[in-house]
Amino acid sequence: MERTLFEPEHDLFRESFRKFLDQHVAPNHAKWEEQGIVDREVWLEAGKQGFLGMAMPEEYGGGGVKDFRYNAIVAEESVRGQYSGLGFALHNDVIAPYLSELANEEQKQRWLPGFCSGEIITAIAMTEPGTGSDLQGIKTRAVRDGDDWVLNGSKTFITNGINSDIVIVVAQTDPEKGAMGFSLLVVERGMPGFERGRNLDKLGLKAQDTAELSFTDVRVPAANLLGQEGQGFIHLMQNLPQERLSIAVMAAAAMEACLDMTIQYVRDRKAFGKPIGTFQNTRFVLAELATKTTAVRVLVDRFIEDLNRGKLSVEDAAMAKWWSTEEQVELIDRCLQLHGGYGYMKEYPIAKAYMDARVQTIYGGTTEIMKEIIGRSLKLS
Numbered sequence: 001m002e003r004t005l006f007e008p009e010h011d012l013f014r015e016s017f018r019k020f021l022d023q024h025v026a027p028n029h030a031k032w033e034e035q036g037i038v039d040r041e042v043w044l045e046a047g048k049q050g051f052l053g054m055a056m057p058e059e060y061g062g063g064g065v066k067d068f069r070y071n072a073i074v075a076e077e078s079v080r081g082q083y084s085g086l087g088f089a090l091h092n093d094v095i096a097p098y099l100s101e102l103a104n105e106e107q108k109q110r111w112l113p114g115f116c117s118g119e120i121i122t123a124i125a126m127t128e129p130g131t132g133s134d135l136q137g138i139k140t141r142a143v144r145d146g147d148d149w150v151l152n153g154s155k156t157f158i159t160n161g162i163n164s165d166i167v168i169v170v171a172q173t174d175p176e177k178g179a180m181g182f183s184l185l186v187v188e189r190g191m192p193g194f195e196r197g198r199n200l201d202k203l204g205l206k207a208q209d210t211a212e213l214s215f216t217d218v219r220v221p222a223a224n225l226l227g228q229e230g231q232g233f234i235h236l237m238q239n240l241p242q243e244r245l246s247i248a249v250m251a252a253a254a255m256e257a258c259l260d261m262t263i264q265y266v267r268d269r270k271a272f273g274k275p276i277g278t279f280q281n282t283r284f285v286l287a288e289l290a291t292k293t294t295a296v297r298v299l300v301d302r303f304i305e306d307l308n309r310g311k312l313s314v315e316d317a318a319m320a321k322w323w324s325t326e327e328q329v330e331l332i333d334r335c336l337q338l339h340g341g342y343g344y345m346k347e348y349p350i351a352k353a354y355m356d357a358r359v360q361t362i363y364g365g366t367t368e369i370m371k372e373i374i375g376r377s378l379k380l381s
């Protein structure tokens with residue numbers, strides 16, 4: 001299917017991002033997978049070449065263009081190359097809007113130039129050991145003391161958790177008020193009492209640092225409150241649709257890549273004296289998967305346009321997230337089957353795709369929570 005989403009300037013951007021991946025990521029990614037984390041230099045190089053903060057204002061070193069198509073290109077090309085260690089999508093797609101929409105002028109001057117240059121790597125910490133889907137149940141607490149907030153609690157599964165220089169922490173600042181008692185506090189590297197725990201050993205995304213974080217009497221200056229006190233939950237709800245679409249963008253790209261590699265494989269691999277692609281079952285499976293991939297692509301591209309127009313609803317994003325990621329997981333499983341025993345070998349890209357994909361239906365809100373969001377909007381009771 002011919003995509004109609006992009007203009008010539010996007011194609012140029014894609015080409016230069018591909019070059020960046022070939023030069024600075026491809027030679028290092030296997031090493032990063034072994035060490036469980038990417039080297040910081042790749043962030044600096046990405047910043048130098050304009051791949052961080054494309055939507056941030058130019059005065060802070062950003063690209064000055066609010067157009068999610070650039071974010072989509074970064075995500076798509078990273079997925080296509082299986083460079084799953086890069087935390088750029090979290091930085092550009094998830095964190096950027098928090099900082100550009102909620103930070104005051106003084107905060108922007110402190111954080112945005114480093115965000116765009118790659119000197120400040122970012123993370124967001126919502127999930128806790130005791131609560132993930134039920135965000136309202138978080139226990140991390142901040143109490144005001146003079147000009148500071150005193151922060152206590154722990155977070156887990158935090159992407160960029162080890163490399164991050166600033167972390168947007170969701171904390172209870174007024175427990176009496178329930179969901180209206182949350183605030184966002186920006187915790188910076190080196191603040192006393194802020195510790196990083198384990199870099200977690202995951203099934204996939206091996207080069208991505210996903211960590212536990214703990215906060216013991218961390219004095220966070222009041223000047224690091226992001227957005228409005230007590231509005232943290234609302235700020236989260238406003239930003240989650242873009243995060244979810246970003247995950248759907250990765251799903252669509254992964255489906256295309258895995259379908260392509262499987263078509264290639266079944267053309268080459270022979271059984272019973274002929275290519276396995278000539279069996280009717282193979283043709284039917286791949287015909288189904290090609291149809292589903294196209295359907296996901298149409299939906300995702302349409303929702304990127306809607307996001308750019310400010311029209312992507314919470315429900316739309318939930319639909320894109322659960323459906324594309326479930327389709328991705330199913331497609332990769334069936335493509336792996338067509339690879340036979342080789343599909344189970346880590347040296348084959350389909351095996352890596354399989355391991356990297358599984359989390360897609362979980363993070364950013366699980367499939368079940370997405371269906372709850374959509375179901376609620378149908379006003380069934």
Ligand SMILES: Cc1cc2nc3c(=O)[nH]c(=O)nc-3n(C[C@H](O)[C@H](O)[C@H](O)COP(=O)(O)OP(=O)(O)OC[C@H]3O[C@@H](n4cnc5c(N)ncnc54)[C@H](O)[C@@H]3O)c2cc1C
Nearest residue numbers: 124125126127131132133157158159362363364365366368
């Ligand atoms: C690799 C990775 C990276 C991550 N990165 C981040 C990050 O950067 N920042 C961050 O804050 N978090 C991050 N997360 C956390 C992620 O968002 C949570 O894991 C996710 O929201 C699910 O929460 P949970 O793990 O506590 O599962 P639970 O909430 O315990 O859910 C367990 C199961 O119960 C189901 N369930 C829960 N409630 C309901 C319900 N009401 N109805 C039906 N079913 C329900 C869920 O769908 C799921 O199947 C990451 C997770 C992973 C694995």
